Amino acid sequence: MKFVSTRGKQFKNNASEAIVQGLASDGGLFVPEYFPQIWDKLPQLLDMTFAERACFVMHQFLEEYDYQDLLSACQNAYNKFENQDAAPLVKLDEKTFVLELFHGPTLAFKDIALTILPYLLRKGADYCGVKQTILILVATSGDTGKAALEGFKDADGIKIMVFYPSEGVSDMQKLQMQTQEGCNVNVVGVKGNFDDCQTAVKNIFSDNQVHKDLFDKNVVLSSANSINFGRLVPQISYYFSAYCDLVNSNEIKLGDKVDFVVPTGNFGNILAGYYAKKMGLPVGKLICASNSNNVLTDFFVEGDYDANREFFKTYSPSMDILISSNLERLLFEVSGRNADITAERMSQLKSCGKYSISKDEKTSLDKEFFASCCSEDNCMLTIEKTFNDLGYLCDTHTSVALKVSNDYVDKFGKENPVVVLSTASPYKFTFTVLDALKENAINDPFVAAKELYEMTAMEIPEQILSLKSKNRRFVDVIDKTKTLKAVFDFIEK
Ligand SMILES: *Cc1c(COP(=O)(O)O)cnc(C)c1O
Secondary structure, three states, rough: OEEEOOOOOOOOOOOHHHHHHHOOOOOEEEEEEOOOOOOOHHHHHOOHHEEEEHHOOOOOOOOOOHHHHHHHHHHHEEEEEOOOOOOEEEEEEOEEEEEEEEEEEEOOOOHHOOOOHHHHHHHHHHHHHHOOOEEEEEEEEOHHHHHHHHHHOOOOOOEEEEEEOOOOOOHHHHHHHOOOOOOOEEEEOOOOHHHHHHHHHHHOOOOHHHHHHHHOOOOEEOOOOOOOOOHHHHHHHHHHHHHHHHOOOOOOOOOOOEEEEEEEOHHHHHHHHHHHHHHOOEEEEEEEOOOOOOOHOOOOOOOOOOOOOOHHHHHOHHHOOOOOOOOHHHHHHHHHOOOHHHHHHHHHHHOEEEOOOHHHHHHHHHHHEEEEEEEEHHHHHHHHHHHHHHOOOOHHHHHHHHHHHHHHHHHOOOOEEEEEEEEEHHHHHHHHHHHOOOOOOOOOOHHHHHHHHHHOOOOOHHOOOOOOOOOOOOOOOEEEHHHHHHHHHHHOO
């Protein structure tokens, strides 16, 4: 299996090179040369554990990785989840299911990929003959930073450094990062917003002199963000796994179609569902749910992507995105894998913030996708209604998806079973969730958590409880001009 760039100007690479490089040298994203067909192998997957299914699905793409070694790595990664099954399905009503992806170390769906990525990267570097220490740099608005730190802590031959906006993350998120354990990690607050952190990291990545100076110190840079194919490939597994679970519990027969509703930001999660469908999984519609930053809803409805619009800070911050990077991979597919057209659209996006697709492309997307968005008020109402009517407590991102799922059913009826992807624990956004259930909630994360527990009897995860007594190791806040210096201070330590 080889990988090509969505912009067509890079030689073919194998999987390990694609994962170690992260981004293709022409600025495009790595995509598999073809989609392996595993429809006829689905019966084999039925009897497997989540880790075995994940290994099976990933190995279709990661051919040069040793199967047994990958399997042990998957078992190690998914043993870090609180139950036996890393991605359990919960039945909400006759035909609606919630796929809970938040039982990992940091309580967000990013754990599914970031618990296994360190292995994919370290092994990949070995396969590519990279002997240097790998330094992962991350700019985060909250969830990614913590999940990456937890995934990479104490990983052999890898160091990780995270920059977050010092006043731009929730108290709980800040505490989670400041108390991070591990001997190879560093966390620094930056005076500024998320864009300042992102720009600082991008500038470091694009500076050849920095790469040379680091190389002299036996260090190479890499990234763990969601455009890396190594982040995408583990996510394909849970679409297959959820489908197998539905077959095993006699909710569907092998071959029946299932719709998936995905709370979407950077388009990585839902793209994995699209890839699963391309591999032969019987998926009906992929339903793209957005919050008030509804650039994707407009794209799917109108066929025009336009990022020139107001940016809203919402209750579902991990979906507050105007440039959805992974959409580039969908554009590549829908254009008939035309790299020139894809490159042209990305250049329009960069210069004027917008581009359009053709009528035919729009028609073919309509067959695969439905998109809708959810207001802030409806996000709060849906948390309350889902809890009161169905006894199910969900976080703000999942609430957006549940609301859009209802919109879809109202419009088209319920032909197929619907699986709603749940991307975070309610305790990751405790205050907002509590606020949706009662008036006058107190904005202290631990007080709110206790109160939420008393109201709902949903156990507070250990990861939250233990934060209270942990030592704050990383309290530095620096000016945005000092980020490069901080990187060198860290590697010279
Ligand atoms: C990252 C994240 C999302 C968005 O996922 P994408 O792959 O970027 O579309 C949704 N919900 C939560 C809780 C997240 O952390």
